Amino acid sequence: MSEVESTLRLAVVGAGPVGLALALHAAQALPQARITVFDARSAQHDVAGDMRTLALSLGSVQLLERLGAWNAAAAEPILEVHVSQQPPTWSPLTGLGSRDSALRIRAADERVPMLGAVLRYGGIVAPLQSAWLARCAREPQRLRSNFGAAVEALKSTDDGVEVVAGDAERFDIAVVAEGGVFAEQARKSIRHDYRQTAWVGQVGWSPDATPPRGVAYERFTRHGPAALLPLPPEGGVSRAALVWCVPHADDPVRELSDAQRVAVLNTVFHADTGRIDSVSPLKNFPLGLNAERRLVDRRTVRIGNAAQTLHPVAGQGLNLGLRDAFELVQLLARTTDPDVALRRLERHRTPDRWAMIAATDFLARSFTWQLPGAGTARGLGLAALQAFAPAKSLLARQMMFGSR
Numbered sequence: 001m002s003e004v005e006s007t008l009r010l011a012v013v014g015a016g017p018v019g020l021a022l023a024l025h026a027a028q029a030l031p032q033a034r035i036t037v038f039d040a041r042s043a044q045h046d047v048a049g050d051m052r053t054l055a056l057s058l059g060s061v062q063l064l065e066r067l068g069a070w071n072a073a074a075a076e077p078i079l080e081v082h083v084s085q086q087p088p089t090w091s092p093l094t095g096l097g098s099r100d101s102a103l104r105i106r107a108a109d110e111r112v113p114m115l116g117a118v119l120r121y122g123g124i125v126a127p128l129q130s131a132w133l134a135r136c137a138r139e140p141q142r143l144r145s146n147f148g149a150a151v152e153a154l155k156s157t158d159d160g161v162e163v164v165a166g167d168a169e170r171f172d173i174a175v176v177a178e179g180g181v182f183a184e185q186a187r188k189s190i191r192h193d194y195r196q197t198a199w200v201g202q203v204g205w206s207p208d209a210t211p212p213r214g215v216a217y218e219r220f221t222r223h224g225p226a227a228l229l230p231l232p233p234e235g236g237v238s239r240a241a242l243v244w245c246v247p248h249a250d251d252p253v254r255e256l257s258d259a260q261r262v263a264v265l266n267t268v269f270h271a272d273t274g275r276i277d278s279v280s281p282l283k284n285f286p287l288g289l290n291a292e293r294r295l296v297d298r299r300t301v302r303i304g305n306a307a308q309t310l311h312p313v314a315g316q317g318l319n320l321g322l323r324d325a326f327e328l329v330q331l332l333a334r335t336t337d338p339d340v341a342l343r344r345l346e347r348h349r350t351p352d353r354w355a356m357i358a359a360t361d362f363l364a365r366s367f368t369w370q371l372p373g374a375g376t377a378r379g380l381g382l383a384a385l386q387a388f389a390p391a392k393s394l395l396a397r398q399m400m401f402g403s404r
């Protein structure tokens with residue numbers, strides 16, 4: 001057993017999916033460490049009320065399975081991802097015109113059972129929370145939950161951090177996983193407001209024009225990206241989760257009735273997508289990039305949305321946060337000095353974090369560029385990826401497992 005492991009007192013600030021995954025993994029991998037999880041919300045708060053439906057990569061599904069916190073029954077596997085751009089676009093087969101080129105990534109081609117899975121925010125947090133609470137009940141001498149306790153301050157000391165949540169308590173390391181969405185977060189060192197709004201909710205497919213099960217559609221339009229993520233059918237109706245990004249200042253969605261939204265959505269998506277015939281009430285999230293340059297400040301480390309909040313265009317925010325959590329625990333398990341583990345974390349997470357931050361930032365901005373030739377270049381990029389299998393496979397691996 002390492003020295004760190006035998007003495008470590010770890011505070012986890014935030015019991016969202018990232019903080020809970022970290023706490024559970026640390027409880028398994030560091031069997032002597034004392035771990036306390038703080039969250040501002042009460043343990044009884046119903047997280048199912050969060051309207052977000054998230055696409056988790058295969059790597060994240062596997063991590064949650066290892067933690068015993070994967071609810072397969074609540075998830076819909078993603079078997080294919082279909083990416084296209086709204087016309088006019090350019091295809092090497094058809095030239096410039098209304099027929100668009102599409103990139104199709106299939107689980108079968110990548111020889112994996114699924115590319116990822118779709119489920120509600122609550123469907124991720126609830127099993128993590130019950131697994132964590134069950135573990136706390138089994139090992140109360142070293143694992144503690146402090147729900148309904150907002151952390152008010154973190155004070156660095158010579159060899160640790162004082163966590164103030166009502167009372168002050170000293171820990172060796174404080175992991176900040178306080179998350180949040182762009183509109184509600186304090187400014188971090190890198191911040192860009194995309195001036196876009198994501199409208200999220202659900203659509204129902206017309207019974208006579210339902211797309212194949214398990215296909216996720218990503219559509220780039222000059223207003224912003226839109227996505228339809230497959231959901232399990234409900235009451236015999238095939239459904240998908242909608243993430244529809246539009247400019248904040250000239251919002252074409254806000255004032256529309258449901259019937260008008262359905263009509264517009266059927267023009268936004270690719271002709272092969274199927275026909276939408278209903279839409280739920282939609283909730284909106286302002287979108288921006290808000291990221292820290294560094295994860296570690298002395299013995300305080302930030303992970304998940306507390307470290308980087310991204311545009312949801314590639315559905316990567318939580319996936320990246322879970323990888324932050326897992327890497328931190330792996331490093332703590334391998335060294336005798338917390339400072340060494342934290343220094344390594346900064347270095348190890350750099351390629352994955354910055355590749356994802358740069359990729360989502362580029363996608364969020366570039367598909368709205370109105371420059372002459374930009375649409376053609378984007379169509380060409382999609383067609384080239386579709387035609388060149390090794391590059392497509394590389395992209396698929398990056399989306400499933402991050403940079404490693």
Ligand SMILES: Cc1cc2nc3c(=O)[nH]c(=O)nc-3n(C[C@H](O)[C@H](O)[C@H](O)COP(=O)(O)OP(=O)(O)OC[C@H]3O[C@@H](n4cnc5c(N)ncnc54)[C@H](O)[C@@H]3O)c2cc1C
Pocket residue numbers: 013014015016017018019038039040041052053054055056149150151152177178179180181198200243285303304305306312314315316317318319320321
């Ligand atoms: C519209 C939209 C769509 C998205 N789609 C995807 C997707 O498809 N795939 C994907 O991977 N990601 C997606 N994301 C991103 C994803 O939602 C976030 O990356 C993820 O929820 C971050 O998890 P977290 O645990 O870091 O933070 P959170 O989920 O925000 O949890 C933070 C927790 O910390 C607690 N807390 C806050 N402050 C304090 C405090 N002071 N003291 C104690 N506790 C505190 C909160 O109560 C909360 O429980 C999307 C985001 C949006 C907005």
